Amino acid sequence: MSDPLSGMAGDVAVVGASGFLGWHLRVLMRARGHPEPRIVTRADLTGPPERLAGLLEGAGRVYHLAGACRGEPADVRDGNTTPARHLAAAVRRCARPPAEVVYANSVQAGNGTPYGDAKQEAAALLRAAVSATGGALRDVALPNLFGEHGRPFHNSVVATFCRQLADGQPPTVHGDRELDLLHATDAAAHLLDPDQPPAPCVRTGVRDLADRLGRFAAGYSGSAIPHLADSFDVRLFNAYRSHATGRHGLPRNRDGRGELYEAARTTGAGGQVFVSTTVPGQTRGQHFHLDKIERFVVLSGTAEIRLRRVLDDTVVRIRVSGDDPHAVDMPAKWAHSITNVGTGELLTLFWANEVFDPDHPDTFPEAVDPHR
Structure with a gap:
């Protein structure tokens, strides 16, 4: 398979590079030998418009990963639409606008919740700007993500359970439900090559997730490596280990x-x-x-x-x-x-x-x- 980023050396920018998905995307890019991307920080998004436009100028691809998934409804809405609005305005300002914007959207977009509606609105803002400047928008809908160094009580229930267990507390389960989980590295791989189908999600219940992580933590506290039946177990265990490092x-x-x-x-x-x-x-x-x-x-x-x-x-x-x-x-x-x-x-x-x-x-x- 050809490298989807070939010919884009030095021409990739990442908005939200310091976040959970942004870190996983950059680590995978490094593992694959890609050049370091241009980093667009939160300060860049809210700073002088000409500076943000300069960071995007002539880029072959821009990854927009910035957003908010927790908080008060107004904060969630603003946390998703405001970065998209600033980015859209900067794209329109570029003399050589980006050829492609890849947007990390959500499968919850448009579902009537503050988060889902904000993600949908952000996509519309980006689509209008990219279309007006002759570029292309890749609107990639992602499910629940998990992985190493997730932020507890923010990124995913996996990160929350891992942190609670690492602190010696039992996971707090408020009702059981089914989840479709995708590892952040697989999400990053799909963003790097949106033409390829994403890796399949793993469907699991919240209670089963808490029990499985609890078994991992109990054994690991005595230095044992637990039974890891498949790649999902390995990655789930690695997510836990990112909260429980040491001798x-x-x-x-x-x-x-x-x-x-x-x-x-x-x-x-x-x-x-x-x-x-x-x-x-x-x-x-x-x-x-x-x-x-x-x-x-x-x-x-x-x-x-x-x-x-x-x-x-x-x-x-x-x-x-x-x-x-x-x-x-x-x-x-x-x-x-x-x-x-x-x-x-x-x-x-x-x-x-x-x-x-x-x-x-x-x-x-x-x-x-x-x-x-």
Whole structure:
């Protein structure tokens, strides 16, 4: 399949790039090797019109992802229509208007709710502006989205349940109903190539969702990897892990022969285990994964594990030693590395939830700390 963004190098702008879907879109673009897009911030949308028009000038494609889905009815309406109105006015102002605007709409558009009606009105504003300037509007209706780093009590019930469980609280279920869920990475893939059919949604009940996440959290609190039956389970677990990162103590048993500890207990997760040696001063990793679950356990020596959420500047450093083994799991969509900071050889055990496939490695180069 040809790359739908070929020929648009440097010509893609993203409105709402710092939001939940915007972050997932930019991470997927980075994983696919696309150039960094132009970023249109909230301040750009409400600032001088000529500045916003300048950011859109000559763009091959503009992604409009900004909006509001929670709040008072008037705030929800304004949170969707006002950004669209500013964007539409800027498109009309361009001497070389964007060739295409891709709008992240909702399947709820026009359903009579403040949110649905506001999404529909925003689409109409964009359509009129794009049509008047000779461009094309891709109006992409998206269902309920979930994924890593969703905002609790805002983006999705998945994010809310994940945050509650990570804080040691039971999920709060106010009535059961069926949901059609789409992972934000799949939504981003559809936005990147709207001509291709989207990935299928997963239909699940709210109660089932709470129970499933509860089982994941209960096992993970004891460092176990739960049974992950399919890709939906993996992504749901990764969404939970984005709210529950850190080191895990390992069950240990000592007797006269020495010590035994469990590096990774999996309840049906399968996967692959491998061991590496690393000489002092050397680093492994410097990449990120979209979905893969990976665990590091230092068996001998001293190491520093570095982690950085993709597109973020904050580097998390975790010192680990074979003298006191702990498991450190790599969050999905975080760049990570491990460096031997000791004086002797470093021996590390790695576990991944899937067998490495060189044709589909789910491994993308990314320096954790490019300034080092």
